[in-house]
Amino acid sequence: MDITGLVKMARAGDEQAYARLIEMKRENLYRIALAYVGNEADCQDMLQEAYLKAYLSLNKLKNPEFFFTWLTRILINLCCSQLKRRYKFVRLDGGQPAGSYVDPNFILAEAKADITGMLDSLDEKYRQVLILKYLGEYTLVEISEILKCPLGTVKSRLNYGLRELREKAERRAGCD
Incomplete structure (x- = not known):
């Protein structure tokens, strides 16, 4: 159906x-x-x-x-x-906010944690598009509908977000 x-x-x-x-x-x-x-x-x-x-x-x-x-x-x-x-x-001491925790039964591989950390450091508008595209497996048109923004904006956010991730990965690898 x-x-x-x-x-x-x-x-x-x-x-x-x-x-x-x-x-x-x-x-x-x-x-x-x-x-x-x-x-x-x-x-x-x-x-x-x-x-x-x-x-x-x-x-x-x-x-x-x-x-x-x-x-x-x-x-x-x-x-x-x-x-x-x-x-x-x-918190003023730079620690995790109260109530925030990582489930010890849900341990990610180090590389995946690095990617997640880099993704988290992106501006929200770029992060949203990357999450929907690569984790949610939505098309660019569907992402445009979900975020209620023009398709061209989604494309530019995707490209910019990917470029930022690539640069962050290169800096972490010491390739810059």
Whole structure:
């Protein structure tokens, strides 16, 4: 069944149809949330909150064919709100803000941590495009719809973000 049909069924109260919709992009949404919040527990919380918020607001979705871009936007907004709450108070000693932690059961390889650190250091507008493109596996047109900005802007942000990442990687490798 197509996305539009599943959305219509979910609007009519079919929870199985909604579950099928979520399953279609579960991995992509997981990668996006994890890239934003950085730990498994918060990632799962953000996903559950996004799924619930979207389900309760299904009747507000004007174009069912844009369900996934709409859901992704909800998830990103929730993640950004979580990060603002988490980092509202910055410690003067330069340490981690209170309540921030890394799940010891979720240890990433050193190279992946370096890339994540470089990605985190990018300006938010470039970071968003890179996360959606490479972790969310969205097309540039879909990213344009999600971020509500022109396609040309998405392309330039992608190019600029990739250039910044490349320069950061070269500096870390001592190649500059």
